[in-house]
Amino acid sequence: MGMGYVGLPTALQLHSSGRRVLGVDISTRRLDAINSEDVDLIPRDRVRLKEALNDPWAFVMSSAAESIADAAAILICVPTPVNEHLLPDLNALVLACQSVVKVASKSQTLILTSTTYVGCTNDLLLKPLADRGLTVGRDIFVAFAPERINPGDSKIHHNDVPRVVGGATPACMSNAVEVLADCSKLLHPVSSLEAAEMTKLFENTFRAVNISLANEFADISGHLDLDINEVIDAAATKPYGFMPFRPGPGIGGHCIPCDPHYLLWQLRAERVTAPMIETAMALVASRPSRVVERAAQVLATQGKTLAGASVLIVGVAYKPGVADVRESPALEIFSRLHNSGAAVAFTDCMIDRIDVHGTMVDVLRDPREAKWDLVVVHTIHSDEDVSWLTDDVPVLDTTYRLSRESRRYTL
Ligand SMILES: NC(=O)c1ccc[n+]([C@@H]2O[C@H](COP(=O)([O-])OP(=O)(O)OC[C@H]3O[C@@H](n4cnc5c(N)ncnc54)[C@H](O)[C@@H]3O)[C@@H](O)[C@H]2O)c1
Known part of the structure; x- marks a missing residue:
């Protein structure tokens, strides 16, 4: 569900590994763009898309959410942006999870991949499934496996990137692992849904904080008439304890400017502060x-x-x-x-x-x-x-x- 920058390459990977794939997207414009191959993909995925479109038995697209009822597994890859007040906009995710829960059937595996707050899989899938009388881990299986794709990157293949996965129960984990093994060569199981949700927030917050630090060092280097890239390149020769981040005009895309705000929003409700993250996000903004x-x-x-x-x-x-x-x-x-x-x-x-x-x-x-x-x-x-x-x-x-x-x- 959701055939965007994450969902489409995921669907193409699953198709190329021999699965039958149904790609559902509420946007018919997006589906038309995919059908006419007018989409932003790396060259390898362009070839895969052509192959998939020539295989209508195993690669089908639809705007009808009900069509997922017969799927063995459902991967939810819808957007999780922030609004103009930098607060999480969960509308797409709530709607997608509602439509999945509505038609979910016994023995299905549901995998949430969208970046979100800690506890979201429980709130949007586990609780509503229980309300429908489905016992997770016995009737139906739920996992959270955050996406790590780097759009535009042809060097590191999507399926070479290890995939973190947390299951709601051991049975959920083993079912999710079976599906995700076709997406990624290396899976990294963690003990809970929440640990997997937090892992993604940590990864992208780590990047935001370090980009902010690189910007600060660039400003300082400017004052001291030093070339920041020379300094970063030199520091990067250290084989441990340093990772190069580059300064720039700010941060963009659907991940780093948004994801830390999911954590900050959640922490505010708990009356917990995270001053370093707050400062880094304010500085990059x-x-x-x-x-x-x-x-x-x-x-x-x-x-x-x-x-x-x-x-x-x-x-x-x-x-x-x-x-x-x-x-x-x-x-x-x-x-x-x-x-x-x-x-x-x-x-x-x-x-x-x-x-x-x-x-x-x-x-x-x-x-x-x-x-x-x-x-x-x-x-x-x-x-x-x-x-x-x-x-x-x-x-x-x-x-x-x-x-x-x-x-x-x-x-
Ligand atoms: N883009 C990235 O680089 C990247 C990397 C890692 C993780 N992520 C995460 O993956 C998730 C998806 O991001 P994206 O960049 O693919 O978003 P996107 O906007 O490119 O694609 C999402 C697609 O979902 C569709 N959609 C929205 N609501 C739907 C619904 N109810 N049912 C079916 N389809 C629906 C939209 O029409 C859109 O085509 C986000 O949580 C994001 O944080 C993104």
Whole structure:
């Protein structure tokens, strides 16, 4: 259930391992995009999708949730975003679990894979199944196995990534392991649903905190006139106790900007504080406004202001290699620059249009034709041509990946 960035590659993996797969998604637009192969996938999955679409007996898609009634196993892969107040938006997950519980039948295995708070599988599956008179571990089997896919990554195959799994009972665990063995070569069982839920929250919070630390070190290095990447590369030569994280314009995507808020929201109800996580999330959230402040400073060096300046953003995806702008810092940067009076455009070789607070903005395919007061480099896809960014153009490199030349600035 849910054929998005997680569900579709999972369905393709299960299909290629010989399972019959039914992919359910409430969005007919998404299903049409999959059918017409107009989806953001790594090359290996593109090939798999073609094969799957040519195998209608074993790969079926539907928008009807009831069609899952006959499935041996159901994997729930729906989105778990946050709202504008950074509070968990559980609507999709609640609806998906309700529709699963409604048609769930004896001997099925239900595996929740969406990132969520600790205790969610119990609240949204175990309790409602018990209310329907189904005994978990005997009549029906439930597990939580958080997803770890890294969209756009062709180097580390999805099924080479170990999969953590927690079962509601030992029988639930063994049924879930049988299904997940077709998704991942290595499974890591943990003792409970809650331990598996917490594992995912820890992983992504760990990343958020470390990205925030890398940003702080980048700022400090700037003050001390040091190259942050040289420092990180040198620290990364240590074979234990250090893992390189890179600074940037903020955090984007459907995971790191959202998941820690599921934990913080839950802790608030328990009156428990987590000051390090709170601080890290506040700092990374303030990063896009720092980009805009810095843009104003760079323009000031040329005697210009944001008001009236022509500014180009290079790369609006939240990271290289994906056509995904969910939570992308570029959207906030775009909107803040625009609200400060700049004429803003964007180029991105993977994205045609973006929605900036309800206004659709089309990509500029050839930015070389215009003259820019400032270019803000936000994401560099491997196919993005940045060779035209010569010394003639002032560049604010928020990726810290371009070489340092006279008219290149970092944050
Ligand atoms: N995208 C990632 O990099 C990533 C990585 C690891 C884990 N996750 C987690 O996986 C989950 C899914 O993320 P995603 O990126 O695949 O989301 P997505 O938005 O790409 O896809 C979710 C799909 O679910 C569909 N959907 C929503 N409600 C539904 C319902 N009731 N029934 C059926 N379909 C429904 C949507 O139409 C959408 O196509 C989230 O919890 C996320 O945190 C995502």
